[in-house]
Amino acid sequence: MTKAFLRAENIVSGYGKLHVINGANIHIDEREMVTVIGPNGSGKSTLIKTLIGLVKIFDGRVTIRDEERGWLDVQTRKRQMKPDEIIREGIPLGYVPQLNNVFPSLTIEENLKMGLFVKKWDSYYHERSEQIFESFPILRERINQRASLLSGGERQMLALARALMPAPKLLILDEPTAALAPNLAEEMLQLIVSLKNTAGISILLVEQRAKRSLELSDRGYVLVTGMIAAKGPAKELLSEDKIRKLYLGDRAKKEKEVG
Amino acid sequence: MTLPNLLNHATLALVYAGVLIMLTIGLNMVYSVLKFSNFAHAEWVTMGMFASWWFLQILSYILPWDTAHLLNNLFVHAVFGFLIVGIFGILGEVLVFDRLRKLKAGLDSAIVASIAIGLIVRNFLAMVFGAYPEPNRAICPTCTSQPSLPGFLPDLNNIVTIKLVENDPIFGTQWIRINASGILIIVTSIAMVLAIDYVFRHTKFGIAMRATADSIELAQVSGVDTRRIVHYTWFLAAGLTGMGAAIYRPYLTGPFNSLTGLYMLLPFFAVVILGGVGSFRGGIIAAIIIAYARQATVVIFSWFQYPGGLEEILEEHIGFTITFSPGYADAIPFVILIIVLLIRPRGIAGSVEATRERV
Ligand SMILES: Nc1ncnc2c1ncn2[C@@H]1O[C@H](COP(=O)(O)OP(=O)(O)O)[C@@H](O)[C@H]1O
Ligand SMILES: [Mg+2]
Numbered sequence: 001m002t003k004a005f006l007r008a009e010n011i012v013s014g015y016g017k018l019h020v021i022n023g024a025n026i027h028i029d030e031r032e033m034v035t036v037i038g039p040n041g042s043g044k045s046t047l048i049k050t051l052i053g054l055v056k057i058f059d060g061r062v063t064i065r066d067e068e069r070g071w072l073d074v075q076t077r078k079r080q081m082k083p084d085e086i087i088r089e090g091i092p093l094g095y096v097p098q099l100n101n102v103f104p105s106l107t108i109e110e111n112l113k114m115g116l117f118v119k120k121w122d123s124y125y126h127e128r129s130e131q132i133f134e135s136f137p138i139l140r141e142r143i144n145q146r147a148s149l150l151s152g153g154e155r156q157m158l159a160l161a162r163a164l165m166p167a168p169k170l171l172i173l174d175e176p177t178a179a180l181a182p183n184l185a186e187e188m189l190q191l192i193v194s195l196k197n198t199a200g201i202s203i204l205l206v207e208q209r210a211k212r213s214l215e216l217s218d219r220g221y222v223l224v225t226g227m228i229a230a231k232g233p234a235k236e237l238l239s240e241d242k243i244r245k246l247y248l249g250d251r252a253k254k255e256k257e258v259g
Numbered sequence: 260m261t262l263p264n265l266l267n268h269a270t271l272a273l274v275y276a277g278v279l280i281m282l283t284i285g286l287n288m289v290y291s292v293l294k295f296s297n298f299a300h301a302e303w304v305t306m307g308m309f310a311s312w313w314f315l316q317i318l319s320y321i322l323p324w325d326t327a328h329l330l331n332n333l334f335v336h337a338v339f340g341f342l343i344v345g346i347f348g349i350l351g352e353v354l355v356f357d358r359l360r361k362l363k364a365g366l367d368s369a370i371v372a373s374i375a376i377g378l379i380v381r382n383f384l385a386m387v388f389g390a391y392p393e394p395n396r397a398i399c400p401t402c403t404s405q406p407s408l409p410g411f412l413p414d415l416n417n418i419v420t421i422k423l424v425e426n427d428p429i430f431g432t433q434w435i436r437i438n439a440s441g442i443l444i445i446v447t448s449i450a451m452v453l454a455i456d457y458v459f460r461h462t463k464f465g466i467a468m469r470a471t472a473d474s475i476e477l478a479q480v481s482g483v484d485t486r487r488i489v490h491y492t493w494f495l496a497a498g499l500t501g502m503g504a505a506i507y508r509p510y511l512t513g514p515f516n517s518l519t520g521l522y523m524l525l526p527f528f529a530v531v532i533l534g535g536v537g538s539f540r541g542g543i544i545a546a547i548i549i550a551y552a553r554q555a556t557v558v559i560f561s562w563f564q565y566p567g568g569l570e571e572i573l574e575e576h577i578g579f580t581i582t583f584s585p586g587y588a589d590a591i592p593f594v595i596l597i598i599v600l601l602i603r604p605r606g607i608a609g610s611v612e613a614t615r616e617r618v
Contacts (some may be wrong), residue, residue: 016363052480087482095480103473110466117467118482162481 003030008062013050022226033196033203036222037210044206048172053083088118094163098174101159104148115146115165132161152179170202214238261431268554274441276550277448281503283530285496291472292492295369299377299428304520307504310343311336320399322441328407336565340505341498348497384517389422391514406509440510447506529592541608549592
């Protein structure tokens with residue numbers, strides 16, 4: 001029924017000679033929301049950066065299904081596509097990094113246009129931005145301001161809006177709520193879920209708010225020291241005692257056990 | 260007492276501001292995209308002078324009939340300066356800076372490398388040209404070191420004087436006195452500023468360049484080929500500097516040599532830092548401030564040297580001689596620089612936001 005969209009098989013990747021990811025398998029289906037959780041430094045950011053070619057891949061491969069062209073090898077040890085190549089190839093990916101996710105010295109309009117960089121942005125910008133402003137009205141009001149003048153929450157909105165400009169099929173988000181107050185974080189997560197539900201976008205989410213994001217997701221992965229320690233439907237992960245204790249901040253139980 | 264010739268000083272300052280603008284745009288551009296201070300910038304200036312000078316000689320040699328300067332004119336020399344220095348800029352990236360980056364060398368290594376490149380080029384030029392370049396009239400009797408402009412501005416040393424008042428008891432003499440070369444510097448610097456501002460703000464290439472300066476990774480995931488942007492940055496930054504140097508050369512009163520650019524490097528850095536490193540508009544404002552502050556100091560110092568001025572007063576009453584030679588005004592840009600940095604640590608255009616973003 002649902003079709004796979006992205007597959008990453010036996011990924012080994014890292015920086016320089018350092019292996020950070022040691023043989024991870026993940027996949028994302030169409031219209032699916034998948035969350036990756038795991039302790040700090042376990043390699044979550046590295047894993048998703050590997051998918052888009054920001055990190056060197058030592059072994060394994062990443063493939064993405066294209067409507068017309070079928071399965072495309074995006075990352076293999078032999079040929080690694082750089083992020084700009086992937087975008088120029090017309091592979092409908094959107095990525096919002098954990099840090100530095102807007103262009104601070106560009107105006108909001110220019111930031112949004114950068115989302116359309118590989119297209120003829122003059123002809124698409126108007127139509128796409130009107131659609132984006134429906135979800136992010138605040139961006140329209142401040143369209144000619146520099147992004148550096150935005151608050152943390154507004155920046156996160158802009159980062160997401162920029163990634164949505166080219167109408168991607170898969171959105172990869174690295175801790176989009178990290179810098180947000182709890183109420184804003186919940187708003188952001190709801191917005192992300194609505195993207196999946198209304199626009200049919202697949203979501204790959206890395207989150208510190210592990211419990212809440214699993215509750216909203218279809219499936220989840222637990223990444224520990226560069227390996228997938230657990231995976232499955234989000235509901236199952238949420239109900240597993242060990243995972244709740246170790247990764248979901250179920251403090252009451254943890255303390256009981258220690259005490 | 261009568262006023263000094265303020266109008267004339269203001270004109271001189273305007274030309275100096277134009278020179279600073281033309282020759283610092285490239286330094287700023289490289290900093291904003293590549294995040295390091297390129298000390299070889301001094302040699303881009305020197306090379307621009309040598310390249311345009313050489314082209315003048317070559318054109319004089321192969322086009323002896325071109326006495327009307329249809330081809331052998333300053334504009335053509337400036338374009339040549341742009342290309343040669345621009346290519347040199349790309350070469351630095353391909354041969355040195357790109358390799359350093361791939362080896363994960365830090366920005367400090369890039370700075371030291373740029374100092375080394377500058378030193379090599381400077382000494383190479385000295386080896387080839389000696390103290391200063393001179394045309395070889397045995398080979399090329401028509402050669403000259405005077406660059407020329409066609410028809411409408413025939414002689415760059417031709418001085419235009421517009422007198423507003425002369426020997427007025429209060430206003431003294433006020434005139435605007437400028438030669439064709441000075442006018443060309445002002446016009447070129449304004450044209451450069453307008454053109455670059457347009458490119459940065461209204462073209463896809465310019466926006467991509469600013470985006471790359473903000474975040475290489477984010478630009479890449481937006482589909483920007485950042486390596487290409489980096490190459491264009493070097494070409495444009497070096498080229499504009501080479502072109503500016505070619506336009507500036509005829510304004511020099513003495514012959515230039517392999518050290519000419521180096522002597523100007525500190526004022527260049529003063530402009531860039533005062534403006535807020537990497538800020539195009541800040542740099543323009545800083546160039547104007549520095550040029551006018553320097554010239555104002557010249558006026559004040561000369562005034563101190565008048566009969567009955569501060570210099571005499573000090574000597575008579577304290578028996579202590581301080582020479583207020585206008586030449587010492589060269590220190591003023593740095594006095595301003597330090598004062599501004601104490602108030603705004605990131606320069607005129609640098610903001611607290613920018614600091615936050617770099618974390
Ligand atoms: N640019 C880098 N160069 C070298 N090592 C890095 C780099 N980025 C991250 N690492 C290392 O990779 C490991 C995983 O980091 P990261 O993927 O950021 O973890 P997470 O996102 O799960 O917190 C950490 O040990 C970190 O120190
Ligand atoms: Mg991370």
